Amino acid sequence: MAREEPVAVGETAPDVGAMLVRPDGTVEETTLGALTDDRPVLLSFYTVDFSPDCIDEWCSFRDFDWFSSGEHVQVVGASKSSAGLHRRFIDYLGLNFPLFADTDLELSDAFGVTYRALGITRRSRRSCFLLDSDLRVRYRWLSDHWLDPTRDKPPVDAIHDAVTEELDVSGPETFGF
Numbered sequence: 113m114a115r116e117e118p119v120a121v122g123e124t125a126p127d128v129g130a131m132l133v134r135p136d137g138t139v140e141e142t143t144l145g146a147l148t149d150d151r152p153v154l155l156s157f158y159t160v161d162f163s164p165d166c167i168d169e170w171c172s173f174r175d176f177d178w179f180s181s182g183e184h185v186q187v188v189g190a191s192k193s194s195a196g197l198h199r200r201f202i203d204y205l206g207l208n209f210p211l212f213a214d215t216d217l218e219l220s221d222a223f224g225v226t227y228r229a230l231g232i233t234r235r236s237r238r239s240c241f242l243l244d245s246d247l248r249v250r251y252r253w254l255s256d257h258w259l260d261p262t263r264d265k266p267p268v269d270a271i272h273d274a275v276t277e278e279l280d281v282s283g284p285e286t287f288g289f
Contacts, residue, residue: 115224118239118254125247126222130190131213133198139213144247152185152250152279153243154271157225157236161193161201161211185275190214191236225254242275250278 119125129143147153190212193201198211212219220226220236229235242251251274253267 114221114226118224118237118252119222119241119249121249121252123249125241125243125249127247128219128222129212130215130219131195132188132210133195133202133213134210135202135208137199137202139195139199142212144243147186147188148243148245148247150186152245152275154185154187154240154275155219155223155243156187156189156240157214157220157223158189158191158238159235160191161197162204184279185242186210188212190219192217192220192234240271242278251275 125144127143127145129141129146131139132142132147133139144153144155187209188211189209191198192214193211194215195213198213201207202209202211214220214236217226217234217236223239223241225237225239226234227237238255240251240253241249244250251271253271253274
């Protein structure tokens, strides 16, 4: 069932799932709860693979080495693209993040970030949610572009700062080295 408002900070996110495409090409049905068992998840909703704005977004996550190290948080994308398209997108950009194939927008609906572009096509609003091991939302960023909420690109450095603060990451930064 689709939420009318996005999941808020402090709320428990629903333990929903979809087909998850991993960087090694494997695909399996996975829930958010299974992912947060390992470490916190930064779930990033975006429109579709290979759109220029989404390429920029994922390149910024890939190029920001702190997220790439995967020590403190795992970045996971979600879009309405298929598992096959996700495989090609991961290979094309050299991503080391898994991507949910949210083809029916069940994840997007559960987080309250589905909208209709120009009143026609259902899409995911560009947004990020930091989920802890209890699926509690510790941080969220929502695009607020007045016309198209997929146009804003997540502020990766601000998200990094929020994740660092929320997870109380201490010690010297190694950037994955």
